[in-house]
Amino acid sequence: MQVLNKVTVAVKGMVQTIKYPVVWKPSLYMFLSLALSISTHEGQFYWYTNKEPPNPGFSQEFVGMVHAVGAVASMVGVLIYHKNLKDYPFRSILFFAQLLHGASGLLDLTFVLRWNLALGVPDAVFVTLEECVSRVVGRVRLMPMMVLSTKLCPPGAEGTFFALLMCIDSLGMLVAKTGGAFVLRALHVTRTDFSNLWLAVLLRNLLRLSALGAIFLVPTADQTDVLLPQDLLSSGSPAAAAGDEEERLLQLGKLTSHTDDDV
Incomplete structure (x- = not known):
């Protein structure tokens, strides 16, 4: 399930990136x-x-x-x-x-x-x-x-x-x-x-x-020359940003589950 979520996020990020005219x-x-x-x-x-x-x-x-x-x-x-x-x-x-x-x-x-x-x-x-x-x-x-x-x-x-x-x-x-x-x-x-x-x-x-x-x-x-717009370069690609967010949520979920087990 986690692999499927990551693939979905990556696909969405690539679709968002390729919408830029410069791409x-x-x-x-x-x-x-x-x-x-x-x-x-x-x-x-x-x-x-x-x-x-x-x-x-x-x-x-x-x-x-x-x-x-x-x-x-x-x-x-x-x-x-x-x-x-x-x-x-x-x-x-x-x-x-x-x-x-x-x-x-x-x-x-x-x-x-x-x-x-x-x-x-x-x-x-x-x-x-x-x-x-x-x-x-x-x-x-x-x-x-x-x-x-x-x-x-x-x-x-x-x-x-x-x-x-x-x-x-x-x-x-x-x-x-x-x-x-x-x-x-x-x-x-x-x-x-x-x-x-x-x-x-x-x-x-x-x-x-x-x-x-x-x-x-x-x-x-x-x-x-650099061709990509500044918003892609400064914040990273949508795929990477979405992937990082997904990773943070997974880590938070693991930490919460571990804390609940300790309690």
């Missing part, structure tokens, strides 16, 4: 940014490995190697952010990161339309370059979101509220995967029919860019 607005932007970045990976994977011309016909081993190279590129993205981008305001860095996120998708479109061959770039080289660029841009886009999430956590309930924000982000990524599957199905992209794959990739890129319409939800503050 729910950037949280909404992060959700929209992730949700609108629909995934067409499944359709592209079958296209990569299809042996019928003009498809690339990559082996699954090569695709795995490209993803491994992309994982290294992700670490490069972290270093780029840490060395050069961590001092920019939230809105500026997220605006340009989202813009690059949409622009980098044009590499996928170029590859699906086979324009890389017209440019004289072999498939293996182009897909490796595309994976590295998308991973670096993706990491540069996600890092300020993580920093922004930590700035929204009220004192006394940092872990709980950060977990809530990560759940919201995970929901956004789930929506993106579901939306991507819906688009592929609507355009009749299958394991053998890739005639509309380019259209799915183009729509994905446009949706990525559409997230820029919500950039006004992100604060213009620097990444080192």
Whole structure:
């Protein structure tokens, strides 16, 4: 019963905290940014490995190697952010990161339309370059979101509220995967029919860019600034305050019960 009461108090506190505009607005932007970045990976994977011309016909081993190279590129993205981008305001860095996120998708479109061959770039080289660029841009886009999430956590309930924000982000990524599957199905992209794959990739890129319409939800503050209002910082979060009150009541109840037993 005590555990249930504490959970109820914590939930009420998180609901009260997320009602602050300075908290729910950037949280909404992060959700929209992730949700609108629909995934067409499944359709592209079958296209990569299809042996019928003009498809690339990559082996699954090569695709795995490209993803491994992309994982290294992700670490490069972290270093780029840490060395050069961590001092920019939230809105500026997220605006340009989202813009690059949409622009980098044009590499996928170029590859699906086979324009890389017209440019004289072999498939293996182009897909490796595309994976590295998308991973670096993706990491540069996600890092300020993580920093922004930590700035929204009220004192006394940092872990709980950060977990809530990560759940919201995970929901956004789930929506993106579901939306991507819906688009592929609507355009009749299958394991053998890739005639509309380019259209799915183009729509994905446009949706990525559409997230820029919500950039006004992100604060213009620097990444080192304090974002939470003073009343949350001075009195602690509603969740923490309610939790402290609950703990005091429990201790008082135990003391009263112990005194009654002595009498």
